[in-house]
Amino acid sequence: MRRGGRSRLGGVIAVLVLAWLLIGLVAAAQRDYFDSAPANCASTGTIAVTIVAGPLNYLGMNPKVDDCQVDLPQPSP
Numbered sequence: 001m002r003r004g005g006r007s008r009l010g011g012v013i014a015v016l017v018l019a020w021l022l023i024g025l026v027a028a029a030q031r032d033y034f035d036s037a038p039a040n041c042a043s044t045g046t047i048a049v050t051i052v053a054g055p056l057n058y059l060g061m062n063p064k065v066d067d068c069q070v071d072l073p074q075p076s077p
Contacts, residue, residue, distance in 0.1 A: 024053055027054075033047045042065045046065045
């Protein structure tokens, strides 16, 4: 394979990934996830997995994060 072919393939993959994420962003916006600031970790996670799911949202996938635990660092005694 020629050197130019690899860079074209990388460009095509980058465009496909960008399009995938943009479709997920549109799906999250259509579900009104951006109307207010995320209230907790679960709502932030739901937004993130909806964006990552991309076009799968339009094939019936409705990813949600119900519960997540974030370990907060404790101050030193």
